[in-house]
Amino acid sequence: MVAERNGGTAVCPGSYDPVTMGHLDIISRAANVFDNVVVGVVNQPVRKQKTIFSADERVAFIEEQVTEYPHVQVKPFDTLLVDFAREHGAKAIVKGLRAISDFEYEFEMNQLNRMQAPEVDTLYLMASPQYSFLSSSGVKELAIVLFDILHLRQRAITHS
Numbered sequence: 001m002v003a004e005r006n007g008g009t010a011v012c013p014g015s016y017d018p019v020t021m022g023h024l025d026i027i028s029r030a031a032n033v034f035d036n037v038v039v040g041v042v043n044q045p046v047r048k049q050k051t052i053f054s055a056d057e058r059v060a061f062i063e064e065q066v067t068e069y070p071h072v073q074v075k076p077f078d079t080l081l082v083d084f085a086r087e088h089g090a091k092a093i094v095k096g097l098r099a100i101s102d103f104e105y106e107f108e109m110n111q112l113n114r115m116q117a118p119e120v121d122t123l124y125l126m127a128s129p130q131y132s133f134l135s136s137s138g139v140k141e142l143a144i145v146l147f148d149i150l151h152l153r154q155r156a157i158t159h160s
C-alpha cells in the first residue's frame with residue numbers, strides 16, 4: 001500500500017469478459033499509485049470474438065468490485081484506446097503482464113499506441129503470483145464445462 005498517491009490519471013483498459021481477480025489486482029494496485037483511475041471497458045474488441053457479456057454487464061461487474069475506491073471510475077469505450085486516454089487526461093495506460101506469452105501481444109499494442117500518442121505511456125504491472133495463469137477465457141471455459149457437468153448430472157437425477 002502506497003501512503004500517498006501523486007500520479008495523475010491512469011486508464012486500465014481491457015475487454016474484461018468477465019473481469020477476473022487478476023484484473024482487480026491490477027486495478028487496485030493502479031488505484032494505490034494514481035489519483036484517478038478510469039477502467040476502460042472495450043465495447044467490442046476488434047481482435048477477439050464477440051464477448052459473452054454486454055459492455056453494460058462487464059462495466060457493472062467491475063463497479064460492484066471497486067466500491068472501496070472512490071477515485072476509480074468504470075466506463076465503456078469504442079474509440080481508439082489512446083483517444084479514450086486523452087479524453088480523460090490520462091498520462092498513463094496501466095496493464096498487467098502475466099506469463100511471457102502476454103509479452104508479444106502487449107509489445108505490439110504498445111508500439112501501436114505509442115505511435116499514435118507518444119505522450120501517453122503504458123506501464124506494466126507484473127501479475128501477482130496467485131493470478132499469473134488466471135484469464136477470462138480460462139474462467140469462461142471452466143464455467144461452460146461446469147455448467148455442462150451440472151446439466152448432465154441434473155438430467156441423470158431426473159432420469160433415475
Ligand code: PNS
Binds near residue numbers: 013042043082109
Ligand atoms: O486484451 P484485451 O483485454 O482485449 O485488450 C483490449 C485493449 C483495448 C486494451 C487492446 O486491444 C489495446 O491495447 N488496443 C490498442 C488498439 C486500440 O485502440 N484498439 C481499439 C479498441 S476499441
